[in-house]
Amino acid sequence: MIGALFPLAKPLLHRLDAETAHNLTLRGLSALPVLDPRADDPRLEIEVLGRRFPNPVGLAAGFDKGAEVPDALLGLGFGFVEVGGVVPKAQPGNPRPRVFRLTRDGAVINRYGLNSEGLDVVRARLAARQGRPGRIGVNIGANKDSTNRLADYVTCTRALAPLVDFVTVNVSSPNTPGLRDLQGEAFLDELLARVVDARDAVHPATAILLKIAPDITLASLDAMTATAQRRGVSGLVVSNTTIARPESLRDTALARETGGLSGRPLFAASTRLLAETYLRVGASLPLIGVGGIDSAETAWTKIRAGASLVQLYSSLVYAGPGLIPEIKRGLVAHLKADHATSLASVVGRDASSLATMAG
Template identity: 45%
Template sequence: MVFSHISRLLSQPMVQNLSREALLKLDPEIAHRLTINAIKLGAVAPEELADPSFFETEIAGLTLKNPIGMAAGFDKNAEVPNQLCDIGFGFAEVGTLTPRAQEGNAKPRLFRVPEKQGVINRMGFNNEGHAAAYDRLTNKKQVGSTIGVNVGANKDSSDFVADYVEGVRLFAPVADYLTVNISSPNTPGLRDLQSGEALKRLLGEALHARAQASVRVPVFLKLAPDLDEKQMDEIVGVIKSVDLDGLIISNTTLGREQIAGSEHVDEAGGLSGKPLFNFSTQRLAQMRMRVGNDMPIIGVGGVHNAKSAIAKFAAGANAIQLYSALVFGGMEMLRDIKDGMAQKVRQDRLKNVSELTSTDVEGWATGKAHI
C-alpha cells in the first residue's frame, strides 16, 4: 500500500527530482524504495559521456567498460541492473537472492550513522526469491550490461549448501558472474561456512553445479572482514584447491570501534560505509598477499571518493564496488570517482587503470597505509 503510493508520487516531476537531503529525512527503507523506483522511471539520467578507453578492465574473463560496480544489496531483486549500467557503473551485482522469497528480519533493521557516513543493517536477505529475479534477467537483460548474481541461503533452510547449489545451477546460464555470499552477519550460522571443511563442501558442490551449466560463468566468493590471520590462511588453503575465479572483499563488519559514541552503535547488524574503509582494505591487502597476483579480487567496503577508490586498487583490487556511501553522496559520487581516477591515470602516465592495482599492498596489509 505504502509502496504503491510512492510509485504514484514518483510519476510527479517534483518527486522525480527528490533531493538527497530530502531522502535522508525519510525512513531508510522508504528512501531506498524511492530510489529504485526513480531509477526505473528514468529519473536518474543515463551517462552521456563514454568512459575513456583506459578504463576498460579484464577480470575473470569478463570485459568491463570500467572497473566500478554497484555492490549487492542495492538492487536485491534485479529490478534495475540495466539502468545502473546505463547510469555509468561498469557492472551491477544483484541480490542477495535466496531460493524462496523471504521477508528478512523484523523492522527497523536499517540505520544511518550520518556523522560517520556509515550504515548499519540487519536486513536478513529480504528478497523476492529466485523465480522473480530469474524472470527479469531472462527477459530484460540488455546487451552491454555486465550483471552479477549474488546467491545466498534461506534463513530457515535445513541445508545452506543446497541453497547455494540451487542458486548457482539456476543463474549460471543468465548471469555474467556469480557471487557465493557466505559473509552476511544477519543470517545465523551463515559465516560458519567460511571455515575449513564447511567451505570445502560448499565450494566443491557449488563449483560442480557450475561445471554442469551450458556456459562457464565466473564464480566469486564474498568474505567477511572479521577474519583473523588463521582464518584467512585456512580459507586460502581451501580456495587454492578448487577452481574458484575470484574473491570479493569484504562484506560488512560486526565491529563498532569506528563509530564509538554514535547514536546507533548498539544496534545489531553489519556496519558498512566510510567507517569500514581502512579495516576492509587492510583485509583485502592481506588476502592479496596470500593468494598472489593472479586471482581477481573485487574490493568493496567504504569507498566514498576518488582517493579511497584509488587506495582500494593500491591494496590489491582489480575492480571495486560501491553502495553505502551513495546514501550520503548520491549517484553523482560515481562521476566524481571516475573523474578522480582518470586524472590519476593521466597524471601517472599509465596506459590502463589496471596499473593502479597492487601498488601498495604491503603498506595496507601491515596497517601503515590508511586514509
C-alpha cells in the same frame, strides 16, 4: 541529470527512514527511461574474470536485491552491477526497522536478513534482460530456515549462472544466523566444490566469486584463500559488512544497533584485509575491493591494495549518483599523474604497505 537532482532530493529522502527512502529510489529508477551510459575513458577499461569491463567501478550487492533496475543502474555509469542477495524461497527478512544511517560517520548499519522475493522472481527478471549490454553479477545465499544450506547455493547457481557474468557466493552476511559458519574450512571446501560443479553443469563461462567477512583472522584468511584456489574459484570479494564497532564512531546511539556496519568506518579494516589477501594470491585470483569507497582517492587505494574491480553502495546514500563519474574522473587523473597506461599495471602495487595501514 539524475546526479544533478540528488542534492534537491536528498533532504526529502533523509527525512524518511532509510528503508523507505531506498524503496522510493528503486521506484524512481524503474519509472525513468533506461539511459545508455556515456563512453568511458579507455584507460579505465580492464579485463578480469575473462571479461572486459568498461570501468572498474561497480555497485555492490544489496542495493538492487530483486534485480528490478540493473540496466537503469548501468546507465548511471557503473562498470558492472551486482544484484541480490537471492535465496531459493521468498523470505521477509528481519523485522523493521532494520537499516540505520549513521550520518556523522558516513556509515550504514543494516540487519535486513537476506530479505528476498525469491529465486523464481529474480531469475525471470534476469532472463527478460538477456541480450542487453552491461556486466551483471548476482549474489546468492541460503534461506534462514533452510535444512540444507549447501543445496540452496547449488539451486541458485544452477538457475542463475546462465544469466549473469558472475555468481557471488555469500557466506559472510552477519544477518543470517549461522551463515558465517560456512566460512569454516570443511564447510567451505564442500560448498565451493558443489557450487563450481553446478556452474560447470549449466554454464562454465560464468565466474564464481567468494565474498568474505572483514572480521576473520589471518589464519582463517590463509585457509579460505587456499580452499578457494584449490576449488577453482574465479575471484574473491573483500569484504562484506562488519560486526565490529570502531571506537571512532560518532553516532554512538545508533552504533549500538545490531547488524553489519558499512561505509567510511569500514574502509581501513577492509583495505587491510584486501591487501593481505592480495599478498596471498597475487595475480592468480582477481579481487573485488569493497568497503568505505566514497571518493576517487579511496577507490585508487583499493586498487593499489590489490583490487582489479571495486564496489560501493553506502556512499551513494550520502553523495548520490554523481559520485560515480566523480570517481572515474579521479581515477583517470591518478593514472595520468602516475604515468600509468592501465589500471592493471597499478593493481596490488602497494599491497605490502597497505596491509599495515592504520585504522
